[in-house]
Amino acid sequence: MTWLLRGVRWMRWYVRELTDESAYDRYVAHVRKEHPAATVPSRRAFERMRTERAESDPRQGFRCC
Incomplete structure (x- = not known):
């Protein structure tokens, strides 16, 4: 049972x-x-800050979506 729990924890991580x-x-x-x-x-x-930072980065301008 511990190996199963360890596997689930690893998969979640x-x-x-x-x-x-x-x-x-x-x-x-x-x-x-x-x-x-x-x-x-x-x-x-936090997610808003990340999104704004990514959109203001000129290297991110090559996204298709």
């Missing part, structure tokens, strides 16, 4: 890393460690 869903968790950990007095933005605000 892999999918989250592949889809970059864990980016918010990494960002929150960074802000809390490096800037403890700063407020952590909500996940929605």
Whole structure:
């Protein structure tokens, strides 16, 4: 049973890393460690910041969609 649980945990970790869903968790950990007095933005605000940053980057202009 432990091997099955370990496999499920690994698969969850892999999918989250592949889809970059864990980016918010990494960002929150960074802000809390490096800037403890700063407020952590909500996940929605974080995703908006990421989207705006990606759209303002000239290297991202070659997207098809």
